[in-house]
Amino acid sequence: xxxxxxxxxxxxxxxxxxxxxxxxxxxxxxxxxxxxxxxxxxxxxxxxxxxxxxxxxxxxxxxxxxxxxxxxxxxxxxxxxxxxxxxxxxxxxxxxxxxxxxxxxxxxxxxxxxxxxxxxxxxxxxxxxxxxxxxxxxxxxxxxxxxxxxxxxxxxxxxxxxxxxxxxxxx
Numbered sequence: 001x002x003x004x005x006x007x008x009x010x011x012x013x014x015x016x017x018x019x020x021x022x023x024x025x026x027x028x029x030x031x032x033x034x035x036x037x038x039x040x041x042x043x044x045x046x047x048x049x050x051x052x053x054x055x056x057x058x059x060x061x062x063x064x065x066x067x068x069x070x071x072x073x074x075x076x077x078x079x080x081x082x083x084x085x086x087x088x089x090x091x092x093x094x095x096x097x098x099x100x101x102x103x104x105x106x107x108x109x110x111x112x113x114x115x116x117x118x119x120x121x122x123x124x125x126x127x128x129x130x131x132x133x134x135x136x137x138x139x140x141x142x143x144x145x146x147x148x149x150x151x152x153x154x155x156x157x158x159x160x161x162x163x164x165x166x167x168x169x170x171x
Contacts, residue, residue, distance in 0.1 A: 007094045011057045011090040012089040014049050018053070026053075046133050049084035054161060055080065055162060062076060062168065074103075075167035078165065088115075091110070093108070094166060102169055102171075103167055109162070110162035115128040118152045119155070
């Protein structure tokens with residue numbers, strides 16, 4: 001490992017079945033995660049993913065990095081900064097920031113990639129739930145991006161969901 005090295009992992013898209021399975025396993029049955037009508041009533045425009053579900057993706061990634069590098073995973077912390085929705089893809093990066101003896105520190109960044117629509121030859125050929133339900137807030141418009149795919153021009157919202165840190169100890 002070396003300072004500046006970057007590890008990336010992609011999870012998702014997160015499904016409603018993933019959310020239900022996490023609710024069952026964790027015991028967190030808050031209706032903002034499971035009940036569409038309730039989530040709308042409280043102003044969320046639909047259910048949201050449990051924060052600890054997507055934080056768990058970071059934990060798994062760091063555990064894998066430790067395992068692949070003959071190390072043990074000793075520390076993880078972070079701040080949840082944005083909500084995820086069903087259909088979002090989660091992109092997690094871990095950048096090596098320092099190496100002190102056998103301890104390696106990482107800066108963690110996790111972004112959500114919320115699909116909105118696909119256009120081909122100027123026509124919208126597919127819309128996603130996020131577009132249909134207006135899940136993108138005005139403050140998030142700067143995160144709207146596009147990329148060319150085999151299907152056409154894919155429009156999505158990219159947003160920071162977690163900023164954090166981790167540490168492993170090389171054995």
